[in-house]
Each structure stands twice: as structure tokens, then as C-alpha cells.
Amino acid sequence: MNKKNYAIQVDDLTVAYDYKPVLWDIDLKIPEGVLMAIVGPNGAGKSTLIKAILGIIKPIAGSVKVFGKPYKKQVDKVAYVPQKGSVDWDFPTTALDVVMMGTYGSLGWIKRPGQKEKKAALEALEKVGMLSFQDRQISQLSGGQQQRIFLARALVQNAAIYLMDEPFQGVDATTEKAIINILKELKSDGKTLIVVHHDLQTVPEYFDWVTFLNVKGIASGPVKDIFNDDNLTKTYGINYKVAVNQ
């Protein structure tokens, strides 16, 4: 690994939908082992940044390196928790089966999951407190439970970096606490976690690193150094207090 251990390094990244830039010239260095929030107003490009890091969206300029290499060579080191609303929960499958999908990456093409993968999935379900729901059809789960299933699916990937798109959206307080505890546990295991986050009030409590984003990168660094009125105002405009009070 190179001199400094950056889990993810983004250089001059620009993403556009139909020639309209959503992310402008982003430079971002995320050190290994941080629990980082990405904050910014609606339409700031938070989800887009995560998707661009993962290569789901092709940037029109710039590069992304994961542990110093292109993402394509590091697929097994990165786990992704998409927004809950990105899938159809009426799909005919069970909670256990969805979690098992997290093991598909290590299996590669054609090979089927077996006992080993099932065991890993069951362990992950236990970790998120959903073991008793393993055979439940996914549409029969509450929003918080669905989010936990997504988290369990990322856990079985046993990755070094976790990218999460609003994992706290529409979940109850209990689930939120359960999720943040798991995130902190992952951090103490040396994992890097990058979380798109909406609730500014909980940023200092949950995270140790923060990135302010509003189409351009505003600031990125330790929460205790840069989570201040100055950066909030730069990101949210003069009305940032409204955002805090939401």
C-alpha cells in the first residue's frame, strides 16, 4: 500500500446526467478505519457520489481508487447498502435468500451458494437481530426490518469498506440504534464506513469523520475539527438551521 492508507481516493470526479453536472470536480481522501457521514442538501449528489465510487454510474471525468487500485480490481473489498426503495420488496423471495445474495460476489459466475454461504448468512441475520425472520417473505417485513436485512447482506460480504445510502431512512428508533451499534462495531474491527446521512443532529454522536457535499466538495475531515457553523452554512446556505431542526 502507498505511503498513506487511503481506503478511497477520489480525484477530480465529475458526474453528469444528460450533460448537467451533478458532481463537480470532487477530490476526496477517505482514510482507512473511519466512520464517515456524507451530508448535504437534497440534490447535492450524495447518492451519486457513492454510485460513482462503485462504478454504477460512469463519471465523465476523474478517477476513483480503492486502496490505491481501480474499483474493478477491488470488487470483493467493498460492500454496498443501497436505498431501501431501490428494490421491489414484492419480489418472491425470503429474508435469508436476500442476505445470501451478499455471498454471490465471492462465488463468481455460475457457482451456487452452499452450506458455507448459508451459515454466513444466518450469522449475519443473527447479528442484526433478524434470525427468527429468516423464512419471512420480504414484503412481510417492516421498513426497519428490511433495512436490517440489507445491512446483514452487506455484512456477509465481509468487505473492508462499506458504502451505505441512507440506512436510517424510515426506520424506527430501535432499529436506528441497532444499526449504529453494528456500524461502530465494524469500525472497531478496522473497517471503513461511508454513510449518506440526513439527520445533522446525530452526526457528532454517530460519526468521527464527515464530508460536506453540495455538487462541489465543501469540506472533509474529522467531525470535531470541521463540523461547524461555517461549513454547514457553506453547504446548506444561510438557512442551514432549518435543516438542523428537521
Next chain:
Amino acid sequence: MSSAQLEIQLIAALVAMACAIPGTFLVLRKMAMISDAISHSILPGLVFGFFITQDLNSPLLILLAAVTGVLTVIFVEFIQKTGLVKEDTAIGLVFPALFSIGVILIAKNANDVHLDIDAVLLGELAFAPFDRLMFGETDLGPKSVWVIGTILIISLSLLLLFFKELKLSTFDKGLAATLGFSPIVLHYGLMTVSSITVVGAFDAVGAVLVVALIIAPPATAYLLTNNLKKMLVLSCFFGIFSAIAGYWLANYLDASIAGSMTSVLGVLFLLVYLFAPKQGIFSVYFKEKQQRKEVSLLVFLLHLQNHQDPKERHVNHLQEHINWQKVQAKTVLDLATKNNLIQIDANNLVSLTEKGREFTDEALKYITTNKETAIEDLKKRFFLFRG
């Protein structure tokens, strides 16, 4: 049963199965109507293929037509991506254009061959046994059996090999992409298989009815199961059943085989839609009725728990007080008595039993805390709150 009859049923069953497999994924991907587009727009491909090969069953012709099918999908996506029209409009723009090119080509150049518009729209299953595959002097059976059989084997093998990948990319495209399973490759793979299947099936059942075979069996199966594998098996079963039942219906009515098959599919869907055990219209209606009754029961029990005064607990008073109709009050009283939740003494005074008190406490705890665990326990022990 004559051998021709047997052969027609065999072809119909093979076609139904071959359609149900890609159909299941198309339905789950909410792309069912793309099969309609493909089934029409392969026509110019078929005609061009026929000009080149002069043989309606040539593999080259099937491939050329399938390419037109995939092109349709590409055109639709291209128009849709401009953001100027929605997907359904894009589909409606592309396939009639391609289909009409096919219609003109047939009218100008192929009037004297088997390619006519009726056959294109409705198929000619009844004539399928006449077109036989010969190896020297040996009769190897109807050509259609070989064509559609080959297509079925290909799509079955692909399904077995790539079941995991298809499931993942259908459920969660984003995850599929990040795990290294290109959703684009899988998407166009599915589109290619769908196109080839439509071309193969189209000869037997025609452009309109092939759509029914692709959509109706998976849509019916979807109402009955929460398991993708079972959904695939059920889709195939419904397809085969309606193929064979449809044949005999056509025989009895002396009507079109493909038309009868599709009618059977429609009736089958209607029956499942009405009577499916979990999601059927009737079962949902009865479940809601039962739930209403149980909520009333709970209101009643809570009232009993809150009022110790004998005046409040008299049967007649309850009817007036909770403001229920006589019938409803009686139903609720009966339900509570039947489950040993209440007892009624000689003076017509109602009181909670031990079980009734326990039930009310638990229910109250659930309502006030709204904890998932509380309801899980209740579900196991009492009928109320169940799904």
C-alpha cells in the same frame, strides 16, 4: 387420440414451457409488455430471413428474427433515454413501425408463401404436424418439435447455469453491478432468449397469443407463491395445463387452438385471482372481515377490563353503550365466549376470564409499546393480529 393430435399437444406444451421461463423474469422486471413489442417487431426479421434462407424453419431465420427482437429493445430504450417520452409510449412507437415494415414486405414479395398475416397473428398449430423433419427416408417428427425443443433446452440450460445471476440482477440491479455481475449483459441475455423463444413459439401460436403465454402463467404463479423457483415451476405447469386443456377445448368447440389455449389461461388467472389462499380477492375480503370482528372483540374486552361496575357490564348495556348493532354485539359476544375469554353469569353480567384478562393485557401492551416482539408472541398464541 391420433398421433397428429398427440404431436399438436406436445408442441403446444413445449411452446408454453419455453415461454414461461423468460416470461417469469420479464414479469418480475415489470417488462411484460416488451414481449408484446418483440413478438410484433420480429416480423421484418422473419421476412428478411425468409428471403435469404427460403426456409421458415432455418436456424439462421430464427437468429435474424431474434436480432430484430433485441433491436426493438434497444430502440425502445434509446427513445426512452431521451426523456421525451415514457417507456410505454416508446414501446408503442417502435413495434408498430417495425411490424408494418414486415406487413408491407410480405404483401409485396411473399404473397405466395406460407407467410401470411393471419398466420403471423394467430399461428397455425393445427398444421404443425404436416411439416416434418426428414432424415433421408426416416421421419423424425414435426419440425416444430425440434425447433421449439431446441429453444427450450437452451433456455432451460441457461436458466440452470445463471439462475443466481438472473435472480440477483432482477431483484437488485445495483448490487449485481457492484458484485461484478454485469446487469447489462444479463439484461440483453434475457432479451435475446426472449426474442428467440418468441420467434420459435410464434410459428405455432402467432404474434398476439405468444404474449399471453409469456405473461399469463407467471402472473398467475406470482399470486400463489413467495419463492422464485416455485414461481418458475408453477408458471411452466400453468402453461402446459392450458396448452393441453386448450387443445381439447378447441377440439370440442371446433375453434382455434391458440385462441382456446389463451382462453384457458385467462380463466385460470381469474380463478387464482379470486380464490388464491393468501392474496386472492375472496381471501383478502374474509381476512379483513375477520380482522374487523377481532378489533371489535378487543374493544369489547378493553371495555370490560376498564369497568368493574356491574351496571357497565350487563349484556344489554354493552349493546347500547358501545353503540353496536344487535347482530354485531352478538357475534362479538359469541366469539369471546367461544374462546373462553369471557363468562356470562345468571344475571347476564359479563366478566373477563383468566385467559381473557391475559389476552387483554398482552394486546394492550402491544398497542402501547408497539414492540415487534410483543406482537410476535401474540401471533403465536392468539388468532388476533395474525398477518
